[in-house]
Amino acid sequence: KSMSELSSFLESLALSEEVQTFFLQLPWLCGDVEVLKEALPYCFHPKLRAIIAGLKELYDQLKELGYEIISTGGTKKALDNAGLDTIGISEVTGFPEIMDGRVKTLHPKVHGALLCVRDNPDHVRQIEELGIQYIDLVCVNLYPFKETVQKPGVSHEEIIENIDIGGPSMLRSASKNYKFIPVLCDPSDYDAVVKELRENGETSLTTREYLAAKVFRHTASYDTMIASYLTERTGEKYPEKFTITFDKVQELRYGENPHQSAAFYKGMNPQYSLANAKQLHGKELSYNNIQDGNAAIEILKDFEGQPAVVGLKHMNPCGVGIGKTIEEAWDKAYEADPVSIFGGIVAFNEPIHASVAEKLSKIFLEIIIAPAFDEDAFEILSKKKNIRLMQLDTSLEVNAKYKVTNVNDGLLVQDIDDHKITAEDLRCVTNRKPTEEELEQLLFAWKVVKHVKSNAIVLVKDNMTIGVGAGQMNRVGAAKIAIEQAGEKAKGSIMSSDAFFPMPDTVEEAVKAGVTAIIQPGGSIKDQLSIDVCNEHGIAMVYTGVRHFKH
Numbered sequence: 001k002s003m004s005e006l007s008s009f010l011e012s013l014a015l016s017e018e019v020q021t022f023f024l025q026l027p028w029l030c031g032d033v034e035v036l037k038e039a040l041p042y043c044f045h046p047k048l049r050a051i052i053a054g055l056k057e058l059y060d061q062l063k064e065l066g067y068e069i070i071s072t073g074g075t076k077k078a079l080d081n082a083g084l085d086t087i088g089i090s091e092v093t094g095f096p097e098i099m100d101g102r103v104k105t106l107h108p109k110v111h112g113a114l115l116c117v118r119d120n121p122d123h124v125r126q127i128e129e130l131g132i133q134y135i136d137l138v139c140v141n142l143y144p145f146k147e148t149v150q151k152p153g154v155s156h157e158e159i160i161e162n163i164d165i166g167g168p169s170m171l172r173s174a175s176k177n178y179k180f181i182p183v184l185c186d187p188s189d190y191d192a193v194v195k196e197l198r199e200n201g202e203t204s205l206t207t208r209e210y211l212a213a214k215v216f217r218h219t220a221s222y223d224t225m226i227a228s229y230l231t232e233r234t235g236e237k238y239p240e241k242f243t244i245t246f247d248k249v250q251e252l253r254y255g256e257n258p259h260q261s262a263a264f265y266k267g268m269n270p271q272y273s274l275a276n277a278k279q280l281h282g283k284e285l286s287y288n289n290i291q292d293g294n295a296a297i298e299i300l301k302d303f304e305g306q307p308a309v310v311g312l313k314h315m316n317p318c319g320v321g322i323g324k325t326i327e328e329a330w331d332k333a334y335e336a337d338p339v340s341i342f343g344g345i346v347a348f349n350e351p352i353h354a355s356v357a358e359k360l361s362k363i364f365l366e367i368i369i370a371p372a373f374d375e376d377a378f379e380i381l382s383k384k385k386n387i388r389l390m391q392l393d394t395s396l397e398v399n400a401k402y403k404v405t406n407v408n409d410g411l412l413v414q415d416i417d418d419h420k421i422t423a424e425d426l427r428c429v430t431n432r433k434p435t436e437e438e439l440e441q442l443l444f445a446w447k448v449v450k451h452v453k454s455n456a457i458v459l460v461k462d463n464m465t466i467g468v469g470a471g472q473m474n475r476v477g478a479a480k481i482a483i484e485q486a487g488e489k490a491k492g493s494i495m496s497s498d499a500f501f502p503m504p505d506t507v508e509e510a511v512k513a514g515v516t517a518i519i520q521p522g523g524s525i526k527d528q529l530s531i532d533v534c535n536e537h538g539i540a541m542v543y544t545g546v547r548h549f550k551h
Contacts, residue, residue: 051530054187058139059084061194067137072166073101088392092133105166114138114173118180138174138192139184142167142218146225150269153327156233163226168219178212179205185218220359225268237243243411244404249275255287272301272396280373281381282388289345289388291315293367295451296347301398302420302447303349309333313344316471317422320448322462326350330359332464337485338363345369345551349394352377371395419546426542429522429531434540438494438517442542446519456498457482457484457506459515461489499547500524507533507541515539521547 059069059079070081071086079086089104090096116123119438127134143164148154181195182203189211196203203211224245231239243534246265255262264285266275274293279285282543285293288506296312303322309329311319318340321332326348334341342363348370352360357377367388368381381389398418406410423439434442441460449458452470457478459467469478469484475497482489491514500523501507507530510518518534522543534541 024367052192056084058187058194061190062137064423065194065197070135072097072104084382085365102165104169108132110135111173112171114170114181115177116180117177132218133180134460135174137182137184139190141185142171142222149225149229152427159229160173161463162218164222168222170273171215171219175212175215178208180208181207183211183215185211185215189214211504221247238413238524242411252287252549255285260287267400269399272297272392272398273303273393273400274390276396277369277392280378280391282367282384283386285367285388289367292345292391293347293369294343297369297392297394299350299448299451300347300438302396302450304394308349310347311336311341311344312347312512314450317448317468318344319464319465322444326352327356328357330356332462334359334363335470336465337468340524341365352381354380357381372431417450417548417550419548421546426519426544427522428540428542430534430539431524432535432538432539432540434517434542438540441494442496442517442519445494446544449486449496450550452498452550454498454549454551456548456550458485458496459486459490459493459513461486461493464489466493466512475499475501476503476509479506479509483509486513492516492518496520500527501530502526504529504533506530507539510539515540519544521545523547 013243013381046067055075058081062069063085069086070089070092072089076086076088089110093104093107093109095107108130109132112127112130112132116127116132116134118124118134126132130462136263137370143162145162145164146161148159148162151158171185174181184193185188188501193203193207193211196207201356223535224243227243228245229239235262244267246267252264254260264275264287266273270276274285274290274297293313295315296310296317299310299312299317299320300308306322307324307326307329308320308322309326309332310317311333319333319336321329321331321336322335323329328347330346333346343366344362344365345367346369348356348368350370351372351374352368352370353374356381357373357380357504361380361384365387367390369390369392371394373381373389378389381387399415400416403414403416406490421443423443426439426442427436441463444463445458445460447457448460448465448468452458455469455472455475455478457467457469457475458465459482465483466489469480469482469485472478472481479495479497482495486493493513493515495510495515495518497518497520498507500521502524503526511533517540519542522545524530531541533539
């Protein structure tokens, strides 16, 4: 096909310009329309595109070093189409590829060649008697199971067909025999292996052991993805084996403290996650930055549909504000605690424009997270050398189902706390019912207290937090901290508690501060004592029936 015909064909498929350009730069792959169609599914993921692009270069280098190339399926078609000489797997096994390619490499002439211990005379004798030729290097890229699962509208049948059997089997066989065979499962290792082969005629045992370890990590992760898909499909929530897999995003300078090393990993398909955020400016994220950034966006997610800003420090909100505009929301979040927000993290659920950026630029912040920064805002904020500007689409879904916490040599696994309440869910237990304005503030306060470390008390007023008492050993202590922070603003405010009041002492502190309404889960055997205090002082109190402990 001519390049113009190829270009027309690509346009007819309604592919993105990026993908069209990719193919037009690889004429060796694109000479056959059928090959192109087979290759298309591999070209919508950067890693898989890199695999395809790297095959020809690897082929050329290995041929130059005197290797003969055995190939199968679509890879062989692509290489043959480019005029590159390969040996078909059927020529090696003496057996055809059968069952739509499901069975082609599962054969003694393949796995005998891979598993033969070459300094074992008995193994060598058997190899020679059976006419099996050695295989000296293995390079396998597995079927794109992960990418297939993530395709919109994909069928179960297509997913199952993308479970690779022969590929992992060859990788595992060769890796078990790493004493003799280098194994490649990652294109990033191609150049280093070829370099060693050029310089030394072989790879070192250290390199082969490194590659074997990577293979077993790779196949373990691959099997974990398959197990997760089938386990979810069968409805098994807490199976006898809990396996999860993550890909490394980056190594970090250090962990919570400089004497601790750390790295950041992402899950199978991160969406509403810092792993999916694009860093536009600033120095590298730290371990604590990531922890705090995650806590901030978790809070932000509870305020969809209204302009909201979260200020956060050390995993707890120091200021949360909502408003008619994102600038009003920022003003409230900042006013909530202008001292604690210094050196903190702020997260916005609407784009940042210049007037907001001017205000942000006047204080020291570690990270600003937002769906977008307009050109003027970015210019203003990027003048600060170290501030991290993170772009994250806040409309993305939270696709995590579990919260996983490590303990010594173990994991605790639970549902994520995505429980939400509405006004209809509340039960008023006092003589005075909350006003419409109080009701609005009660729901706002409840959204915030859910994300504060227990024991937690939050005071709010006029769509902003004014006092946050976090992580105390008793609830009245948390209340005193929140009230002290609020100061005079506490008069006429709303109080929220993440769990019930076992004693009336917290309510008594609320009375002294001038709180007018309280929201709490209820459920203590001494609930009536707190209700009585509220009734005596005209405070409205509502129960949610749900607690939000956060340890």
